[in-house]
Amino acid sequence: MNSEQILALTDTCVKCGLCLPHCPTYRKAVQEADSPRGRIAIVQGLLNEQIPNTYSLNRRLSRCLECHACEAVCPSKVPVTHIIDATRAILTARQPRYKRSLRYLLLNLAVRPAILLPLVRYYQHSWLRLWIQRSGILKFLQLDHADNLLPEYPIREIRGG
Ligand code: SF4
Ligand code: SF4
Structure with a gap:
């Protein structure tokens, strides 16, 4: 999957936040960046090159447990784990x-x-x-x-x- 395809998937997120209380990493950290919605925003920022690819942002993505709890409750059926996996593959390919x-x-x-x-x-x-x-x-x-x-x-x- 290329960046454009991933970004098209992220656009299906309507930022409603219904997934947040179901995400274990958000419940633990209580930080938007550790939520499904926050991770989607990070993916959009990174792939659009609006934010720098930092260690800290990579950690936010890699902390996802891939439990699919967010996808089970998402009204837009956003494939969050698929988006995160594909983004990490692109970021890895961009590494030296x-x-x-x-x-x-x-x-x-x-x-x-x-x-x-x-x-x-x-x-x-x-x-x-x-x-x-x-x-x-x-x-x-x-x-x-x-x-x-x-x-x-x-x-x-x-x-x-
Ligand atoms: S991933 Fe789904 S539930 Fe979560 S904010 Fe986006 S649209 Fe809402
Ligand atoms: S798959 Fe990742 S983002 Fe979704 S609920 Fe689980 S830990 Fe949170």
């Missing part, structure tokens, strides 16, 4: 090549635990983690949230103890 390559590498590692787990253990218990966290690289690559979600592995497991 090195960022896409790194994401591809990490996704491939994620399905290979035999390789990934020793690397994670080493990362967690070496100087590397502190250095990377302080360098700001994680935030730049939008991986700081993923870093916070990493389960902690005991150091003895590195040595197989």
Whole structure:
């Protein structure tokens, strides 16, 4: 789906707000940007290049749980999750090549635990983690949230103890 097609879908939203009380992320954050209507407005702003593509706005889109609760109550049948997915695909395609390559590498590692787990253990218990966290690289690559979600592995497991 291209930008024009996505924008045509966003135009079906009449901004009535009926979906807001049904959206779990809106109920938790109580912020328009974390609601279905707010996410549609973000998509319109980004694809029309009226607002800059920032880390913070990307987070608002990626926080969508894809639960479809908004779509179930929407009188206009706006396909909110489809709009968000298609927009994120476009935004990813617009990223610089090195960022896409790194994401591809990490996704491939994620399905290979035999390789990934020793690397994670080493990362967690070496100087590397502190250095990377302080360098700001994680935030730049939008991986700081993923870093916070990493389960902690005991150091003895590195040595197989
Ligand atoms: S997504 Fe549907 S329910 Fe939500 S504001 Fe738009 S038209 Fe209304
Ligand atoms: S699909 Fe996303 S925007 Fe819609 S109700 Fe669920 S979390 Fe909210």
